[in-house]
Amino acid sequence: MKQTKRILHSAKINNNCPECYDTDGLQFTFTQVISENRLYLKMDKKIVEELYCHSCNQQIYPISWTPDIERVYQYHKKKAIPMGLGRNYKTMGYLVLVAVLMIILFGIGAGIFLFLN
Template sequence: MITKHVLHTARLNNNCPECYDTSGLEFTFTQQEKHTAFYHKANKQIDEKLYCHTCNNTIYPVNWTEDIERVYQYHKKQAHPKATYLRLKPLAYGLILLGIVAVGAMVYMLITF
């Protein structure tokens, strides 16, 4: 299962390139995280989206002005991603422990017989 976590959201006072309204733009920075029965891990990539609530359009980077680009660079620094290392769940620890016990039992059986 993949979930998205919102890292940072910011409303902008810049003009929308589509409708020229100054109160509708919003940046959203998200990060995907993969969950399985054994582990969960965050993706390195941070997805950013500029959306205008006035004209209900997604504004793509091709249409950004220099002002929007500067504000984007500032807010991108504010989005702190989650750690991307692999975090094991209790089921994974149980299987690892079971494997160690099984190997130990096999070694004990080989030594005693």
């Protein structure tokens, strides 16, 4: 099963980096994982948040966030609206579903025909 990440929201912020204290490099990225196979696409509920500093090239983990960064995070988290949850069937998925339903209906029809004779 192939998994891809889709960016829901990305924002540069002007807070100080907890590692290098630069004010120009921080960026929040909110992503959603999409699993794909031949029959359907499945979107996960979970949104993955990441804070990355482009000045010191490090990911900043929530344990080292300041209260200011936490407030900005809460604001931008509201903007990251996940895509439709559940499964989106592809054409092949619908063909398999129709084929299975036809086999089931044929089996029921054949059973009724044999029962009446």
